[in-house]
Amino acid sequence: MLRCEIQEAGYSKNEPVLKNITFNVHPGELVGLIGPNGAGKSTTIKSLLGVIDYVQGEIEVENYAYIPERPFFYPGLTLMEHFHFLLATIEADEADFTRKMQGLLKEFELENVVHHYPESYSKGMQQKAMIMLAFLKEANMHIIDEPFMGLDPKVVRKLLDMIAKEKESGAGILMSTHVLDTAEKICDRFLLISHGKLIADGTLEYIQRKSGLQGGSLFDCFHILTEREADDR
Amino acid sequence: MTGRKLFKLRLIDDIKYQRKILGMFIDWIVWFYAFIPFLIFGVLFYIDIWKDTASYWPEILPGTVIIWLMLLLLTIVQFRMFMKEADQLFLLDRPKLYRGLRTTAFSYSVLQRIGLAVVLLVITLPWLIQLIGLGVRQIFFLFVFLLAYQLLISTVKKIIRHPVKRWILLAVLFIFISNLVMYLSLDILFIASAASVIFLTVWNYYVMVPAKRYFFEEVNNEVKVRMRYAKLMLGMAKEVEKPPIRFGKRPLLFRNSRRIFKETNPENGLLEMLLKGFLRHTVYLKSYFQIIGVTLFAITLLPIIWLKWLIFITFSLFLTYNSWLRGLYEKMLDEHFFSVVPIEKTVRDAAWLRFRRIFIIPAVILVGLTAVLMTFVTIK
Numbered sequence: 001m002l003r004c005e006i007q008e009a010g011y012s013k014n015e016p017v018l019k020n021i022t023f024n025v026h027p028g029e030l031v032g033l034i035g036p037n038g039a040g041k042s043t044t045i046k047s048l049l050g051v052i053d054y055v056q057g058e059i060e061v062e063n064y065a066y067i068p069e070r071p072f073f074y075p076g077l078t079l080m081e082h083f084h085f086l087l088a089t090i091e092a093d094e095a096d097f098t099r100k101m102q103g104l105l106k107e108f109e110l111e112n113v114v115h116h117y118p119e120s121y122s123k124g125m126q127q128k129a130m131i132m133l134a135f136l137k138e139a140n141m142h143i144i145d146e147p148f149m150g151l152d153p154k155v156v157r158k159l160l161d162m163i164a165k166e167k168e169s170g171a172g173i174l175m176s177t178h179v180l181d182t183a184e185k186i187c188d189r190f191l192l193i194s195h196g197k198l199i200a201d202g203t204l205e206y207i208q209r210k211s212g213l214q215g216g217s218l219f220d221c222f223h224i225l226t227e228r229e230a231d232d233r
Numbered sequence: 234m235t236g237r238k239l240f241k242l243r244l245i246d247d248i249k250y251q252r253k254i255l256g257m258f259i260d261w262i263v264w265f266y267a268f269i270p271f272l273i274f275g276v277l278f279y280i281d282i283w284k285d286t287a288s289y290w291p292e293i294l295p296g297t298v299i300i301w302l303m304l305l306l307l308t309i310v311q312f313r314m315f316m317k318e319a320d321q322l323f324l325l326d327r328p329k330l331y332r333g334l335r336t337t338a339f340s341y342s343v344l345q346r347i348g349l350a351v352v353l354l355v356i357t358l359p360w361l362i363q364l365i366g367l368g369v370r371q372i373f374f375l376f377v378f379l380l381a382y383q384l385l386i387s388t389v390k391k392i393i394r395h396p397v398k399r400w401i402l403l404a405v406l407f408i409f410i411s412n413l414v415m416y417l418s419l420d421i422l423f424i425a426s427a428a429s430v431i432f433l434t435v436w437n438y439y440v441m442v443p444a445k446r447y448f449f450e451e452v453n454n455e456v457k458v459r460m461r462y463a464k465l466m467l468g469m470a471k472e473v474e475k476p477p478i479r480f481g482k483r484p485l486l487f488r489n490s491r492r493i494f495k496e497t498n499p500e501n502g503l504l505e506m507l508l509k510g511f512l513r514h515t516v517y518l519k520s521y522f523q524i525i526g527v528t529l530f531a532i533t534l535l536p537i538i539w540l541k542w543l544i545f546i547t548f549s550l551f552l553t554y555n556s557w558l559r560g561l562y563e564k565m566l567d568e569h570f571f572s573v574v575p576i577e578k579t580v581r582d583a584a585w586l587r588f589r590r591i592f593i594i595p596a597v598i599l600v601g602l603t604a605v606l607m608t609f610v611t612i613k
Binding site: 073087 | 480481482483484487488497499506509510513514572573574576
């Protein structure tokens with residue numbers, strides 16, 4: 001479903017940001033991509049999306065939906081027109097798509113502003129609109145970058161439910177986040193990146209063993225592993 | 234520090250900044266070599282207009298059109314108060330300094346309005362004297378009228394905050410005042426204009442200048458005015474990222490997101506997205522209409538028939554083969570949004586052919602019809 005074998009990647013060949021990042025995300029699996037600021041999480045995601053200048057290695061990703069950290073909308077289009085565009089590109093059944101869209105609009109309380117420009121929304125509303133676009137795509141793979149930023153607890157709950165539902169239906173999910181306590185509860189596996197390298201890939205138990213902190217929280221294990229990696233450099 | 238000194242600092246800083254921007258794009262030697270021939274040509278041209286004014290004005294147009302054109306041009310004016318964002322920390326709580334700066338800025342704006350009216354009158358003097366037959370006294374009346382109009386427009390722009398309401402009111406004022414020129418004598422216009430100048434100056438001095446409620450709009454305006462040359466230069470450079478424009482809350486065109494195409498497929502989806510994006514983007518739309526407008530203007534004014542048709546052919550070739558429209562299309566596709574909903578190259582290419590047709594055909598028909606019409610007018 002998602003196979004990533006990056007030997008090197010970055011904004012130019014002379015200055016690669018990532019080195020030897022290899023991982024997979026399988027159907028029905030939720031994988032947390034974690035790491036300190038500037039570790040290379042966003043570059044990894046950009047490499048998966050194919051929007052970075054220099055990537056050496058092999059990447060395979062099937063029919064994906066992407067939720068960026070910072071919402072991107074097409075300038076001069078209303079939210080409804082973004083949905084129209086999505087419907088046109090995925091060529092889904094219109095009645096089915098519209099039913100799902102109406103349900104999500106109601107759930108995320110965006111019905112009254114669907115004919116407004118998303119640029120005029122608050123940060124949280126924009127993030128909700130992005131989530132809707134991603135989930136309406138009915139993808140096999142979801143790449144989610146910092147999904148909880150700017151969302152109120154009610155919407156975070158809804159998003160977690162939606163992620164769980166997608167997972168149950170067999171979709172793979174790669175989620176980059178700094179919210180480690182939430183990630184600890186919901187992710188099946190973790191990819192810990194530091195200074196452009198993958199320093200751990202495994203379940204919470206594996207991370208705990210590797211950090212030498214049996215029963216420790218993901219937060220504490222993360223701290224030990226990243227500090228150790230920094231000392232080794 | 235007094236308000237006057239602070240104003241002086243900001244004005245000098247702005248002049249230096251604008252010089253730096255212009256200097257960054259064009260070397261001073263180039264300016265010099267472009268300016269001198271332009272100046273010589275301009276003076277010779279102006280002398281020629283004085284000698285033979287009638288041949289520089291189409292017979293079919295009445296002389297009052299000159300005054301309408303001046304009014305239309307003056308609709309762009311506004312008061313500039315030189316406010317900066319950091320003033321909310323350092324200036325708003327110092328009323329004396331705040332008022333001092335704004336009083337000087339307002340006086341400077343009024344002086345600019347006077348200067349602009351004088352420049353326009355000097356440029357149009359040959360037509361005003363020889364075509365309409367105005368004397369010195371009437372030209373002075375016209376000067377006061379233009380000054381009053383500018384103060385009125387600037388005041389309306391200041392107090393009406395809703396952009397649509399503001400532009401509707403400005404359009405109504407323009408039409409109303411343009412008609413006053415036709416139906417009222419200049420003596421009456423002078424009395425009304427002089428009274429308006431006094432009233433608007435006093436009102437602005439006592440109400441607008443000390444007010445704080447316009448602060449954030451003035452800060453936004455200041456950013457726009459400060460960036461005027463930078464924007465112009467960046468606008469001309471295709472390879473430079475353009476600053477984003479604000480679309481407001483809800484579109485005026487296709488207000489309820491009405492669809493353009495009934496059939497849903499990727500090509501129609503992309504084309505619809507780009508058409509709506511284009512029609513709602515004031516900068517794109519302005520560039521398109523500017524190109525057509527300048528061509529129509531040239532075809533209408535040029536006295537020789539073959540020149541009119543040469544312009545028509547050049548225009549058609551420019552629009553079809555020049556990279557302007559293609560560059561715009563590529564820029565519209567260069568959006569981060571397409572990493573969320575990707576689109577295939579075949580779809581982009583197919584949509585381009587239709588996008589090009591939609592914008593080229595009406596423009597060529599309009600310019601072609603004008604060329605035919607103006608050919609008949611010139612023959613007659």
